[in-house]
Amino acid sequence: MVGAKFGFLYTRRVDHAVEGEPRIATVRKRTSFASQLAGMVAVIVPPIGVLSAMGVLWGVAFGPLDVAVFVVLYVLCGLGTTAGWHRYFAHKGFETSAPVKALLAILGSMAMQGPLTQWVTDHRKHHALSDKPGDPHSPHAGREPGVWSAALGLFHAHVGWLFVTKGMERGPEYARDLYADRLVRWIDRLYLLWVAVTLGIPFAVGYVFGGLDAGLEAMVWGGFVRIFAFQHVTFSINSVCHMFGKQAYMARDESRNVWALAPFSFGESWHNNHHAFPASARHGLERRQLDVAYLTIRGLERLGLVWDVKRPNEEQRARRRLAPLAGAGSRPAEPGSADA
Numbered sequence: 001m002v003g004a005k006f007g008f009l010y011t012r013r014v015d016h017a018v019e020g021e022p023r024i025a026t027v028r029k030r031t032s033f034a035s036q037l038a039g040m041v042a043v044i045v046p047p048i049g050v051l052s053a054m055g056v057l058w059g060v061a062f063g064p065l066d067v068a069v070f071v072v073l074y075v076l077c078g079l080g081t082t083a084g085w086h087r088y089f090a091h092k093g094f095e096t097s098a099p100v101k102a103l104l105a106i107l108g109s110m111a112m113q114g115p116l117t118q119w120v121t122d123h124r125k126h127h128a129l130s131d132k133p134g135d136p137h138s139p140h141a142g143r144e145p146g147v148w149s150a151a152l153g154l155f156h157a158h159v160g161w162l163f164v165t166k167g168m169e170r171g172p173e174y175a176r177d178l179y180a181d182r183l184v185r186w187i188d189r190l191y192l193l194w195v196a197v198t199l200g201i202p203f204a205v206g207y208v209f210g211g212l213d214a215g216l217e218a219m220v221w222g223g224f225v226r227i228f229a230f231q232h233v234t235f236s237i238n239s240v241c242h243m244f245g246k247q248a249y250m251a252r253d254e255s256r257n258v259w260a261l262a263p264f265s266f267g268e269s270w271h272n273n274h275h276a277f278p279a280s281a282r283h284g285l286e287r288r289q290l291d292v293a294y295l296t297i298r299g300l301e302r303l304g305l306v307w308d309v310k311r312p313n314e315e316q317r318a319r320r321r322l323a324p325l326a327g328a329g330s331r332p333a334e335p336g337s338a339d340a
C-alpha cells in the first residue's frame, strides 16, 4: 500500500465521534497520493534551494558568524512564537509573571508574523471553526474533491490565506482578554520597533565583528533568511499538518502529527495532539515526540518562572486515543488537566 511505503504521507480517515459527543463528518475521505506528492515537492524543494545557496556561498558571503546569529535568533524568536504566542497567549497553557510575558510577546513579535492580538485572533478562530467554513487557513474547507483543488487548498493554508482571510476578524471577538491587556496592547503598538530590532541585532553583531559588509551579510542570513525559514515552518503547521501525517487522537478536524517538522517547529507539528488537547502546554505527548517548546516551558517551571502548566493526564488521553499504545496505562497520570 502506498501509504505504508511513504510513512508520514499516510493519511487515515477518522469519521467517528467520541462517545457522548455529536458526530462530526470529515471534510474529505482521503487526500490523494498525487496531491500529497505534489505538496511534499513544493515543501521540500525550496529549503533545498536555500541550503544549496548556503553551500555555494560558504566563505564568500556566508560564514560561521552568520550561522551563529541565524541559530540563536531562530531559537529565541521561534520559542517566543511557539511557547509564547501560541501556548501562552492563544491557549493559556500556563501562567507566568509580567516580565516573562513581555519577553515572550516581544520575542514572538520578532518572528514577524503580525501583531500579537491579530495572530491570536486568527489562531483562535482556526480552532473554533477548524476545517469548517470560516476557518482562516483550512486546506479543506470549501474545496471540491480532486488533485487541483487539493493543491489550491494546500497553497491557501500555507500562504494564500495571508492575502485573503488573515485579519478578517478585527474586533475582540476571539481575543477579548488580550485587547483588554495594556501590556499586550503596548507591545503591539510598538510592532514596527520589534521588526527593526529583529533586523538590527544581526546587523549590529556583524558590524561589530567585521564592519559594514559583515553587518549587511549577517542581516541577510540572521535576519531575512531566518525570518523566512521560521515563517515557512509555521505556515507548514497550517498546511502540511492539516493534510499529511497521522492522527493519534480524536479531534474535530483534519489535524495531523508530522514528525519531520518537529525539530524545526519546536514541537508544534504534533498538531493532531494539539487539536485534541488545545490547552495543553505539551504537544509532544509521547515520550519520543520531541517538543522543545514544552521542554523550555518545563525548564522555566522548574526555575519558578512559569506555573499552572496544563497537560492532559493519562485518563484524558486514553479517552481520545484512536489506537491503543503498546503498554498504555502503565504510566502514572500527570498532574494538571488540559482536556478540551
Ligand SMILES: [Zn+2]
Pocket (backbone or CB within 6 Å): 126, 237, 238, 242, 255, 271, 275
Ligand atoms: Zn490546526
Ligand SMILES: [Zn+2]
Pocket (backbone or CB within 6 Å): 086, 090, 091, 123, 127, 274, 278
Ligand atoms: Zn493552537
